[in-house]
Amino acid sequence: MNFQSPCRPESAAATADASCVVHNLREVVFRIDVQGRWAFLNPSWAGLSGREPLSSLGCAFLQDVHPLDRDSAQGRCLALLEGDQAEWRQTLRLLLAGGDFKWVEVAARPALDAQGLVRGVAGTLVDVSERRATEERLRLSASVFDGAREGIAITDPQGRILEVNAAFQDITGYRREQVLGRTPALLSSGRHDKAFYEAMWGELLSTGQWSGEIWNRRADGALLAELLRISAVRDEQGRHTHYVAIFSDITRLKRQQETLERLAHYDPLTGLPNRVLLTDRLQTQIAQAERRREPLAVCSLDLDGFKAVNDAWGHPVGDELLVQAAERMRLALRAGDTVARLGGDEFVLILDHAPSEAEVGALAERVLATLGAPYTLMGREARVTASLGIALFPQHGTTPERLLRNADQAMLRAKRQGKNLACLVVGDEAEVAAREQHATALHEALLGGELCLYFQPKVEARTQRPVGAEGLLRWLHPVRGVLTPGEFLPQIHGTELECEIDWLVLEQGMAQLGRWTLEGHDMSLSLNLCAATLLHPQFTSRVALLAREHGVPRGRLELEVLETAALADLAAVAQAMEACAQLGVCFALDDFGTGYSSLHYLRQLPVKWLKIDQGFVRRMLTDEGDMHIVRAVVGLAAAFGVRTVAEGVETAAHAQALTALGCDLLQGYWFARPMPAVALLQWLQERQAGPRLPEAPHALREAGA
Known part of the structure; x- marks a missing residue:
């Protein structure tokens, strides 16, 4: 090492010895010249x-x-070179060759020549990354314990409490000095039996871990629902020395779950089973009818003239009419039959033990007669009739979806034939031929490039900032113009053509997403796929291939799956989602709330978004039941760490109400209609200079609290 310092060796031999020592030190020995350049570095560098x-x-x-x-290091080094400081000690980050960094401790002094003039800076660098990490972990542990929102209790091997954090005291209402030395049994609610605690301790002693939900009681006697996790701390010999219990207060969530389960199964206006419970009951009754080898009737019913009453006399009168009509249907049906409300003036009847078409027809006529009688509504008299379609199991379908769809088609035929009628499903060969012709034309459109994606923006509710878009399929029909999916996709549901179109959607969507990325647009894109495509054996490999071809970043592609489709084969869909999630693909459950919205199912599906059905969104300001559902879905999503997207936002009032309720993203005509990719970029440019929506009124903020 060819430099001299205030402590210089006295002979050449001493210098050689020192040089040998320096070269073998584990610490880095360095010298920096007066220009701030490395002048010496030993091999440890x-x-x-x-x-x-x-x-x-x-x-x-x-x-x-x-x-x-850099600024602080430069200042310290200059202070040595200029004689303003005698020593430089500092902990700083040293950049590594691979781009990462290490924490090092610098210890340096001025390097002097024979005349005592400063010729540089000499010192050592010591790697203190591990020590720094240890200190940081200790600080973090203390910070977590003291500042955690979850309650934490530490006990000895006998379960006596040694320490609790502030959150423990806030959640349970017990002060620290009240619980030290006592066991957690003082929190017992009495809701769990001896077997529950024996199982808990058995698992804890055998595995060192236990987690689950438990009911305890606060200091004031109020019940406390906890999500609890207990871990054993072992010494070097493997003996349990302490137990650490971490819990969060989920009492409000449990109450919300109870409310949501009630809302998820019953119509809040009429008290009738809703679509969720109807689907569940119909599935069960189909299975029972199949075992008994007995027929079953499903009726789709729609009130004729309800809209006129609702528009002329107002929603309160319309609601009263629906309540009275629901009660009349209940009384007209037999024990064991079901009447459910799907929404608006749409009802479904399940007629169990239907031995003959004649008996089903007679029961249908009785329902029509009772619904056609005059209604007294707030002192006024009104009349409505009903149109009813009947589908029989197993002749007209063996699944809830097929029976309901066929019954609905028969109901529409009853309306076309004059209303106040009951029509049985009939085989219509012309309709079958029309569907086949439609499928052929759609396949030709697929091959001819007539199918393309339009894009509808999604914006953050609070900031109104566009963050992504949904890709929506359009058929550029040479005669009929631009057609939406509802006009051409339902007829091919369940066919191979549906999957072929999904492949096109995936290809076009990921190509567009790749172009946006190259152009510097930080946009996510969501695409709608049917469950059959998601379960295709080659689906995951195709997604991976397209992502590589088009340079799609992880986390930018979102796939929307209909809730009802996902639940049809829950295990297989969940497995497919997990495989795609490994590729960085996110999932949304579309039209949430229209299917069987069970917490059990939601926990099994790796979804990051819940998309609130636009039917609920559009009616939320006029239908209290729909407002409750939207609020409950947003609360459920927040509880499970899932974000929400509301579609069908068509007015400023809807946007403000959803924002107040805590919805994350908004989508709908209030912001923009679906448009081609070029038009979307123009919209984004105009949006940057456009005004934001006014803040939600105070009343709405209160409603969403």
């Missing part, structure tokens, strides 16, 4: 920085210092 000493010599030492530490 390679092990610390990943660079050979010779490659660094002559380079500015600051280029190896993390940008956040």
Whole structure:
């Protein structure tokens, strides 16, 4: 090492010995010249920085210092060179060859020549990354314990409480001095039997872990629902020395679950089973009818003239009419039959033990007669009739979806034939031929490039900032113009053509997403796929291939799956979602709330978004039941760490109400209609200078609290 310092060796032999020592030190020994360049580095520099000493010599030492530490390092070094400081001690970040950094401790003094003039800076660098990490972990542990929102209790092996944090005291209402030395049994609610606690301790002693939900009681006697996790702490011999219990207060969530389960199964206006419970009951009754080898009738019913009453007399009168009509249907049906409300003036009847078409027809006529009688509504008399379609199991379908769809078609035929009628499903060969012709034309459109994606923006509710878009399929029909999916996709549901179209959607969507990325647009894109496509054996490999071809970043592609489709084969869909999630694909459950919205199912599906059905959104300001459902879905999503998207936002009032309720993203005509990709970019440019929506009124904020 060819430099001299205030402590200089007295002979050449001593210098050689010192040089040998320096070269074998584990610490990095360095010298920086007056121009701030590395003038000497011992071999330990390679092990610390990943660079050979010779490659660094002559380079500015600051280029190896993390940008956040450069100013302070430069100031300290200059202070030594200018004689303003006798010693430089500092902990800073050293940049490594691979781009990462290590924490090092600098200890340096001025390097003097024979005349005592400063010719540089000499010192050592010591890797303190591990010590720094240990200190940080200790600080973090203390911070977590003291500042955690979850309650934490530490006990000895006998379960006596040794320490609790502030959140424990806030959640349970017990002060620290009240619980130290006592066991958690003082929190017992009495809701769990002896077997529950024996099972808990058995698992804890055998595995060292236990987690689950438990009911305890606060200091004031109020019930407390906890999500609890207990871990055993072992010593070097494997003996349990402590137990750490961490819990969060989920009492409000449990109450919300109870409310949501009630809302999820019954119509809040009429008290009738809703679509969720109807689907469940119909599935059960189909299975029973199949075992008994007995027929079953499903009726789709729609009130004729309800809209006129609702528009002329107002929603309160319309609601009263629906309540009275629901009660009349209940009384007209037999024990064991079901009447459910799907929404608006749409009802479904399940007629169990239907031995003959004649008996089903007679019961249908009785329902029509009772519904056609005059209604007294707030002192006024009104009349409505009903149109009813009947589908029989197994002749007209063996699944709930097929029976309901066929009954609905028969009901529409009853309306076309004059209303106040009951029509049985009939085989219509012309309709079958029309569907086949439609499928052929759609397949030709697929091959001819007539199918393309339009894009509808999604915006953050609070900031109104566009963050992504949904890709929506359009058929550019040469005669009929631009057609939406509802006009051409339902007829091919369940066919191979449906999957072929999904492949096209995936290809076009990911290509567009790749172009946006290249152009610097930080946009996510959601695409709608049917469950059959998701379960295709080659689906995951195709997604991976397209992502590589088009340069799609992880986390930018979102796939929307209809809730009802996902639940049809829950295990297989969940497995397919997990495989795609490994590729960075996110999932949304579309039209949430229209299917069987069970918490059990939601926990099994790796979804990051719940998309609130636009039917609920559009009616939420006029239908209290729909407002309750939207609020409950947003609360459920927040509880499960899932974000929400509301579609069908068509007015400022809807946007403000959803924002107040805590919905994350909004989508609908109030912001923009679906448009081609070129038009979307123009919309984004105009949006940057456009005004934001006014803040939600105070009343709405209160409603969403």
